[in-house]
Amino acid sequence: MTVDHPLPIVRTVQELRVETAGWRRRGETIALVPTMGALHQGHLSLVALARAHCRRTLVSLFVNPVQFGADEDLSAYPRDEASDAKKLARAGADLLYAPATAEMYPEGFATRVAVAGLTDHLCGPHRPGHFEGVATVVTKLLLQCLPDVAVFGEKDWQQLQVIRRLARDLDIPVGILGAPTLREADGLAMSSRNAYLRPRERRIAAHLHSTLVELARAVAAGDPCRAAEEKALRTLLEAGFTRIDYVTVADAATLQPIARIGERPARACAAARLGETRLIDNVAIEIS
Numbered sequence: 001m002t003v004d005h006p007l008p009i010v011r012t013v014q015e016l017r018v019e020t021a022g023w024r025r026r027g028e029t030i031a032l033v034p035t036m037g038a039l040h041q042g043h044l045s046l047v048a049l050a051r052a053h054c055r056r057t058l059v060s061l062f063v064n065p066v067q068f069g070a071d072e073d074l075s076a077y078p079r080d081e082a083s084d085a086k087k088l089a090r091a092g093a094d095l096l097y098a099p100a101t102a103e104m105y106p107e108g109f110a111t112r113v114a115v116a117g118l119t120d121h122l123c124g125p126h127r128p129g130h131f132e133g134v135a136t137v138v139t140k141l142l143l144q145c146l147p148d149v150a151v152f153g154e155k156d157w158q159q160l161q162v163i164r165r166l167a168r169d170l171d172i173p174v175g176i177l178g179a180p181t182l183r184e185a186d187g188l189a190m191s192s193r194n195a196y197l198r199p200r201e202r203r204i205a206a207h208l209h210s211t212l213v214e215l216a217r218a219v220a221a222g223d224p225c226r227a228a229e230e231k232a233l234r235t236l237l238e239a240g241f242t243r244i245d246y247v248t249v250a251d252a253a254t255l256q257p258i259a260r261i262g263e264r265p266a267r268a269c270a271a272a273r274l275g276e277t278r279l280i281d282n283v284a285i286e287i288s
C-alpha cells in the first residue's frame with residue numbers, strides 16, 4: 001500500500017501510550033519494528049513482516065547511545081528522520097516513535113539489562129558493553145510499546161538470540177520474530193554500514209557472504225569446523241579484508257562454537273573489517 005499523507009510521529013512515552021491504548025481498546029494487534037534509522041530495503045522488509053502479523057505496525061527510531069563503544073563514532077551515525085518517515089509511510093507503517101535521548105534515559109537512569117552466556121562469543125568480546133546497551137534499550141522499547149510481536153533482522157543473529165532470551169527470562173509477553181536477511185545482487189547483506197564503503201571496499205565486501213556460504217557447505221559435507229574456519233579466514237584476508245574479528249561455526253541457539261556439525265541447527269558467522277567499516281553476516285548450515 002502507498003500513502004501520500006505524513007506518518008504520525010510521537011516522541012514521548014505518554015503520547016505513545018495514548019496511541020497504542022486506542023489500538024488495544026479496538027482489539028487491534030500491534031507489531032513493533034525497532035530501528036536506529038538510516039532505513040534501507042532490509043528495514044522495510046521487517047515492516048512488511050510486521051504488517052503480515054498484526055493490524056498495526058509501530059516503528060521506533062532511536063540511535064541508542066549506550067550500545068556504541070568508546071571507539072565507535074555515535075555522532076557520525078547517519079540520521080535523516082524526515083526521509084525515514086517517508087519510507088515508512090510508503091511501506092504502510094502506522095506510527096513512528098522517535099524519542100529523544102533524555103526521554104529514553106532521563107537524568108539518574110541507572111538500570112542495565114545484561115544477558116549472560118550468549119554474549120560471551122562472536123561479537124560480544126569485540127564490542128564490550130554493546131549487547132548490554134542493546135538489551136537495555138530493547139527491554140525498554142518492549143515495555144513502552146507492549147507489542148504483540150516485535151521484529152528483528154536475522155543479519156544480527158546474535159542480537160536476535162539475545163533479545164529472544166531476555167524476553168523469555170523477563171517474562172515479557174511478546175513474540176519475537178526473525179526476518180530473513182535481504183541481500184544485494186552480489187550477496188552482500190543490506191546494512192546501513194554499507195554506505196561507508198568506498199568502491200573498492202564495496203567490491204571486496206561481497207566476499208563475506210560467498211565465504212560463509214562455502215564454509216557452511218564444507219562443514220555440512222562433514223569437514224571439521226576448525227579446519228574449514230581457518231580456510232575461510234585465509235579467503236577473507238586474501239580477498240582484501242583488513243581485519244577478521246571472527247569467522248566461526250556456532251550453535252544457532254546457544255552461539256557456542258562447535259567442532260563438527262551434529263543434529264542441532266548451526267550457523268556460519270563472521271565479522272570482518274574493511275578499513276573503518278565493520279561488517280557482519282551469517283548463514284544457516286543446511287544438512288541434507
Ligand code: PAF
Nearest residue numbers: 034035036064134137156
Ligand atoms: O538492530 C538495531 O538497529 C538496534 O540494535 C536495535 C535493535 C534497534 C536496538 O537499538
